[in-house]
Amino acid sequence: xxxxxxxxxxxxxxxxxxxxxxxxxxxxxxxxxxxxxxxxxxxxxxxxxxxxxxxxxxxxxxxxxxxxxxxxxxxxxxxxxxxxxxxxxxxxxxxxxxxxxxxxxxxxxxxxxxxxxxxxxxxxxxxxxxxxxxxxxxxxxxxxxxxxxxxxxxxxxxxxxxxxxxxxxxxxxxxxxxxxxxxxxxxxxxxxxxxxxxxxxxxx
Numbered sequence: 001x002x003x004x005x006x007x008x009x010x011x012x013x014x015x016x017x018x019x020x021x022x023x024x025x026x027x028x029x030x031x032x033x034x035x036x037x038x039x040x041x042x043x044x045x046x047x048x049x050x051x052x053x054x055x056x057x058x059x060x061x062x063x064x065x066x067x068x069x070x071x072x073x074x075x076x077x078x079x080x081x082x083x084x085x086x087x088x089x090x091x092x093x094x095x096x097x098x099x100x101x102x103x104x105x106x107x108x109x110x111x112x113x114x115x116x117x118x119x120x121x122x123x124x125x126x127x128x129x130x131x132x133x134x135x136x137x138x139x140x141x142x143x144x145x146x147x148x149x150x151x152x153x154x155x156x157x158x159x160x161x162x163x164x165x166x167x168x169x170x171x172x173x174x175x176x177x178x179x180x181x182x183x184x185x186x187x188x189x190x191x192x193x194x195x196x197x198x199x200x201x202x203x204x
Contacts, residue, residue, distance in 0.1 A: 022174050023065065026144055028058045029167040043075055043161040044154040052152040054163055058144055062172025067139045069095060069111040069132075069168060073152070075161030077102050078124050082153040085136075088146025093134040098155070100124040105161070113137055144172050
């Protein structure tokens, strides 16, 4: 019985100190008609080559455990394009590096480390889920909060397009702080255990 009591108290202590892991999904979108003017955007901004950037500012908080990116754009030669994602701290990973040759568009394209096909093995319009050129797991452990930037480099002349919309879909987790009542209960239980031990020693 005494061993069971000690085991229960140790378990309670562990739960009180560790807190409870909470996971949630945050989806942040830049949609056609965005009031901040971030979508839609011309690719390139002017002429027939150059760099288009679009921002999503995320106010929610949490630590990233998995992050995916959705992109929908038109372009008449997607092999001209490099697409990257930049985190609030400046970390940049390449999602799409000049694939698709003369094909048109990225339509409902999802970059996901857990997808079954590398983006390099896909073909325009790349509809569905693909593993990006560089792993999105580089963002695991980062805070989701802040300004995220999609960079689209159009590296050749003659062809143009439009970024219609893009999204960040992130699984985030936090560790909750133990409730004061839980800590008080733990303290009382440990104090009681100490008193119990002292009485046993006096008896023996």
